[in-house]
Amino acid sequence: MSDGILVIGTRRYSSWSLRGWLAVRLAGLDVREQVIPLADNGETPAIRTISPNGKVPYLEHKGVAVWESIVICEYCAEQAPGLWPEDVRQRAYARSISAEMHAGFRAVRQAMPMNIGRDNRPLAAGTTPDIDADIARIDAIWTEARLDFGKDGPFLFGATFGMADAMFAPIVSRFLSYGISPSPESRAYMAAVRAHPLVDDWYQKAAQEPAEWRQSRFEDIA
Numbered sequence: 636m637s638d639g640i641l642v643i644g645t646r647r648y649s650s651w652s653l654r655g656w657l658a659v660r661l662a663g664l665d666v667r668e669q670v671i672p673l674a675d676n677g678e679t680p681a682i683r684t685i686s687p688n689g690k691v692p693y694l695e696h697k698g699v700a701v702w703e704s705i706v707i708c709e710y711c712a713e714q715a716p717g718l719w720p721e722d723v724r725q726r727a728y729a730r731s732i733s734a735e736m737h738a739g740f741r742a743v744r745q746a747m748p749m750n751i752g753r754d755n756r757p758l759a760a761g762t763t764p765d766i767d768a769d770i771a772r773i774d775a776i777w778t779e780a781r782l783d784f785g786k787d788g789p790f791l792f793g794a795t796f797g798m799a800d801a802m803f804a805p806i807v808s809r810f811l812s813y814g815i816s817p818s819p820e821s822r823a824y825m826a827a828v829r830a831h832p833l834v835d836d837w838y839q840k841a842a843q844e845p846a847e848w849r850q851s852r853f854e855d856i857a
Protein backbone atom coordinates (compact mmCIF):
# COMPACT_ATOMS: atom_id res chain seq x y z
CA MET A 636 0.00 0.00 0.00
CA SER A 637 1.26 3.49 -0.82
CA ASP A 638 1.79 6.34 1.66
CA GLY A 639 -0.89 8.56 0.14
CA ILE A 640 -2.00 10.31 -3.00
CA LEU A 641 -0.92 13.08 -5.34
CA VAL A 642 -3.79 14.70 -7.22
CA ILE A 643 -2.87 16.43 -10.46
CA GLY A 644 -4.69 17.88 -13.46
CA THR A 645 -4.48 17.20 -17.18
CA ARG A 646 -0.76 16.74 -17.82
CA ARG A 647 -0.91 18.49 -21.17
CA TYR A 648 -1.91 21.79 -19.57
CA SER A 649 -1.44 21.72 -15.80
CA SER A 650 1.80 23.53 -15.21
CA TRP A 651 1.33 23.70 -11.43
CA SER A 652 0.72 19.96 -11.37
CA LEU A 653 4.00 19.41 -13.20
CA ARG A 654 5.84 21.33 -10.46
CA GLY A 655 4.24 19.32 -7.65
CA TRP A 656 4.66 16.04 -9.47
CA LEU A 657 8.35 16.68 -10.10
CA ALA A 658 8.87 17.53 -6.42
CA VAL A 659 7.13 14.35 -5.29
CA ARG A 660 9.00 12.17 -7.75
CA LEU A 661 12.38 13.80 -7.00
CA ALA A 662 11.80 13.09 -3.31
CA GLY A 663 10.79 9.53 -4.12
CA LEU A 664 7.54 9.64 -2.14
CA ASP A 665 5.52 6.48 -2.47
CA VAL A 666 2.15 8.00 -3.39
CA ARG A 667 -0.34 6.96 -6.01
CA GLU A 668 -1.45 9.46 -8.63
CA GLN A 669 -4.92 10.63 -9.46
CA VAL A 670 -5.25 12.63 -12.66
CA ILE A 671 -8.36 14.80 -12.91
CA PRO A 672 -9.13 16.30 -16.32
CA LEU A 673 -9.34 20.09 -16.00
CA ALA A 674 -12.73 21.61 -16.77
CA ASP A 675 -12.78 24.25 -19.48
CA ASN A 676 -13.90 27.01 -17.09
CA GLY A 677 -11.00 26.54 -14.66
CA GLU A 678 -13.32 25.35 -11.89
CA THR A 679 -13.20 21.58 -11.94
CA PRO A 680 -15.83 20.19 -9.50
CA ALA A 681 -13.87 16.99 -8.76
CA ILE A 682 -10.82 19.00 -7.71
CA ARG A 683 -12.91 21.25 -5.46
CA THR A 684 -14.19 18.26 -3.50
CA ILE A 685 -10.67 17.00 -2.79
CA SER A 686 -8.28 19.93 -2.47
CA PRO A 687 -8.64 22.65 0.22
CA ASN A 688 -7.83 25.47 -2.22
CA GLY A 689 -9.84 23.91 -5.06
CA LYS A 690 -6.68 23.49 -7.11
CA VAL A 691 -4.08 20.94 -8.10
CA PRO A 692 -1.49 19.78 -7.22
CA TYR A 693 -2.71 18.40 -3.92
CA LEU A 694 -0.68 15.93 -1.85
CA GLU A 695 -1.63 13.68 1.03
CA HIS A 696 1.39 11.87 2.47
CA LYS A 697 1.26 9.74 5.62
CA GLY A 698 -1.86 11.60 6.70
CA VAL A 699 -0.37 15.05 6.07
CA ALA A 700 -2.24 17.29 3.63
CA VAL A 701 -0.16 19.67 1.52
CA TRP A 702 -1.28 22.10 -1.18
CA GLU A 703 0.23 25.00 -3.15
CA SER A 704 3.05 23.81 -5.39
CA ILE A 705 5.76 25.80 -3.59
CA VAL A 706 4.81 24.21 -0.27
CA ILE A 707 4.71 20.76 -1.84
CA CYS A 708 8.30 21.50 -2.93
CA GLU A 709 9.25 22.48 0.62
CA TYR A 710 7.54 19.42 2.09
CA CYS A 711 9.27 17.11 -0.38
CA ALA A 712 12.65 18.71 0.30
CA GLU A 713 12.14 18.01 4.00
CA GLN A 714 11.55 14.37 3.13
CA ALA A 715 14.59 14.19 0.85
CA PRO A 716 17.25 16.73 1.86
CA GLY A 717 19.47 17.75 -1.03
CA LEU A 718 16.76 19.04 -3.33
CA TRP A 719 17.59 22.58 -2.25
CA PRO A 720 21.31 23.48 -2.58
CA GLU A 721 23.44 22.78 0.50
CA ASP A 722 25.27 26.12 0.40
CA VAL A 723 23.32 28.80 2.29
CA ARG A 724 23.79 31.50 -0.37
CA GLN A 725 22.74 29.15 -3.16
CA ARG A 726 19.81 27.89 -1.11
CA ALA A 727 18.60 31.44 -0.49
CA TYR A 728 18.89 32.19 -4.20
CA ALA A 729 17.08 28.96 -5.14
CA ARG A 730 14.23 29.69 -2.74
CA SER A 731 14.01 33.32 -3.84
CA ILE A 732 13.72 32.53 -7.54
CA SER A 733 11.26 29.72 -6.79
CA ALA A 734 9.06 32.09 -4.79
CA GLU A 735 9.41 34.67 -7.56
CA MET A 736 8.18 32.03 -10.00
CA HIS A 737 5.29 31.03 -7.77
CA ALA A 738 4.14 34.62 -7.34
CA GLY A 739 4.92 36.13 -10.68
CA PHE A 740 5.51 36.02 -14.42
CA ARG A 741 1.80 36.46 -14.99
CA ALA A 742 2.19 37.92 -18.48
CA VAL A 743 4.02 34.83 -19.73
CA ARG A 744 1.71 32.49 -17.87
CA GLN A 745 -1.44 34.08 -19.25
CA ALA A 746 -0.36 34.65 -22.84
CA MET A 747 1.47 31.36 -23.20
CA PRO A 748 -0.34 28.66 -21.21
CA MET A 749 1.48 25.36 -21.00
CA ASN A 750 0.50 23.05 -23.83
CA ILE A 751 2.77 20.03 -24.03
CA GLY A 752 1.44 19.32 -27.54
CA ARG A 753 2.33 22.68 -29.05
CA ASP A 754 5.61 22.61 -30.95
CA ASN A 755 7.83 25.68 -31.22
CA ARG A 756 5.21 28.01 -32.72
CA PRO A 757 5.51 31.70 -31.77
CA LEU A 758 2.38 33.64 -30.85
CA ALA A 759 0.88 34.93 -34.09
CA ALA A 760 0.21 38.29 -32.46
CA GLY A 761 3.77 38.53 -31.18
CA THR A 762 4.76 39.44 -27.66
CA THR A 763 3.86 42.50 -25.57
CA PRO A 764 6.20 44.62 -23.43
CA ASP A 765 4.90 42.81 -20.32
CA ILE A 766 5.67 39.40 -21.83
CA ASP A 767 9.09 40.60 -22.97
CA ALA A 768 9.84 41.86 -19.44
CA ASP A 769 8.95 38.48 -17.95
CA ILE A 770 11.06 36.65 -20.53
CA ALA A 771 14.02 38.96 -19.88
CA ARG A 772 13.79 38.42 -16.11
CA ILE A 773 13.54 34.63 -16.48
CA ASP A 774 16.47 34.66 -18.88
CA ALA A 775 18.49 36.73 -16.40
CA ILE A 776 17.68 34.33 -13.54
CA TRP A 777 18.64 31.24 -15.51
CA THR A 778 21.80 32.81 -16.91
CA GLU A 779 22.94 34.13 -13.53
CA ALA A 780 22.26 30.85 -11.71
CA ARG A 781 23.99 28.81 -14.39
CA LEU A 782 27.07 31.04 -14.46
CA ASP A 783 27.35 31.58 -10.70
CA PHE A 784 26.21 28.24 -9.30
CA GLY A 785 25.74 25.74 -12.10
CA LYS A 786 29.25 25.00 -13.30
CA ASP A 787 29.18 21.35 -12.20
CA GLY A 788 26.27 20.28 -14.38
CA PRO A 789 23.47 21.37 -16.71
CA PHE A 790 20.90 22.56 -14.14
CA LEU A 791 20.48 25.85 -12.27
CA PHE A 792 22.65 24.68 -9.38
CA GLY A 793 24.80 22.18 -11.20
CA ALA A 794 24.44 18.45 -11.50
CA THR A 795 21.28 17.97 -9.46
CA PHE A 796 17.86 18.71 -10.92
CA GLY A 797 16.37 20.28 -7.78
CA MET A 798 13.36 22.21 -6.57
CA ALA A 799 14.21 25.42 -8.41
CA ASP A 800 14.44 23.42 -11.64
CA ALA A 801 11.07 21.83 -10.85
CA MET A 802 9.52 25.27 -10.38
CA PHE A 803 10.87 26.50 -13.73
CA ALA A 804 10.26 23.33 -15.77
CA PRO A 805 6.83 24.50 -17.02
CA ILE A 806 8.41 27.77 -18.17
CA VAL A 807 10.97 25.76 -20.11
CA SER A 808 8.06 23.93 -21.70
CA ARG A 809 6.39 27.21 -22.62
CA PHE A 810 9.55 28.69 -24.10
CA LEU A 811 10.04 25.54 -26.19
CA SER A 812 6.47 25.47 -27.44
CA TYR A 813 6.08 29.20 -28.15
CA GLY A 814 9.42 29.59 -29.92
CA ILE A 815 11.07 31.76 -27.26
CA SER A 816 14.83 31.91 -27.76
CA PRO A 817 16.70 33.41 -24.79
CA SER A 818 20.47 33.49 -24.21
CA PRO A 819 22.66 30.55 -25.29
CA GLU A 820 23.17 29.72 -21.61
CA SER A 821 19.41 29.58 -21.07
CA ARG A 822 18.84 27.59 -24.26
CA ALA A 823 21.31 24.94 -23.09
CA TYR A 824 19.50 24.87 -19.76
CA MET A 825 16.14 24.42 -21.51
CA ALA A 826 17.50 21.46 -23.49
CA ALA A 827 18.81 19.85 -20.29
CA VAL A 828 15.47 20.25 -18.50
CA ARG A 829 13.52 18.86 -21.46
CA ALA A 830 15.87 15.86 -21.61
CA HIS A 831 15.57 15.06 -17.89
CA PRO A 832 13.99 11.59 -17.53
CA LEU A 833 11.20 12.81 -15.24
CA VAL A 834 10.30 15.68 -17.56
CA ASP A 835 10.36 13.32 -20.51
CA ASP A 836 8.14 10.87 -18.62
CA TRP A 837 5.62 13.68 -18.06
CA TYR A 838 5.65 14.52 -21.80
CA GLN A 839 5.11 10.87 -22.73
CA LYS A 840 2.21 10.47 -20.32
CA ALA A 841 0.70 13.74 -21.52
CA ALA A 842 0.79 12.43 -25.08
CA GLN A 843 -1.28 9.42 -23.99
CA GLU A 844 -4.12 11.45 -22.48
CA PRO A 845 -7.50 11.11 -24.20
CA ALA A 846 -8.19 13.57 -27.00
CA GLU A 847 -11.49 14.45 -25.24
CA TRP A 848 -9.49 16.17 -22.50
CA ARG A 849 -8.23 18.76 -24.97
CA GLN A 850 -9.56 22.28 -24.68
CA SER A 851 -9.91 24.94 -27.32
CA ARG A 852 -8.90 27.69 -24.87
CA PHE A 853 -5.40 26.22 -24.97
CA GLU A 854 -5.31 24.52 -28.38
CA ASP A 855 -6.64 27.47 -30.40
CA ILE A 856 -4.07 30.02 -29.34
CA ALA A 857 -2.75 31.25 -32.66
Ligand SMILES: N[C@@H](CCC(=O)N[C@@H](CS)C(=O)NCC(=O)O)C(=O)O
Pocket residue numbers: 644648649650651652673674676677678679680682689690691692702703704705737
Ligand atom coordinates in the same frame (compact mmCIF):
# COMPACT_ATOMS: atom_id res chain seq x y z
N1 LIG B 1 -1.00 28.64 -6.56
C1 LIG B 1 -1.40 27.27 -6.90
C2 LIG B 1 -1.93 27.30 -8.32
C3 LIG B 1 -2.57 25.97 -8.69
C4 LIG B 1 -3.47 26.09 -9.89
O1 LIG B 1 -3.89 27.20 -10.30
N2 LIG B 1 -3.79 24.94 -10.48
C5 LIG B 1 -4.75 24.91 -11.56
C6 LIG B 1 -4.37 23.87 -12.62
S1 LIG B 1 -2.77 24.26 -13.37
C7 LIG B 1 -6.09 24.47 -11.02
O2 LIG B 1 -6.15 23.56 -10.21
N3 LIG B 1 -7.17 25.12 -11.44
C8 LIG B 1 -8.49 24.73 -11.01
C9 LIG B 1 -9.25 24.05 -12.09
O3 LIG B 1 -8.79 24.04 -13.25
O4 LIG B 1 -10.31 23.52 -11.78
C10 LIG B 1 -0.20 26.33 -6.77
O5 LIG B 1 0.93 26.81 -6.77
O6 LIG B 1 -0.38 25.11 -6.60
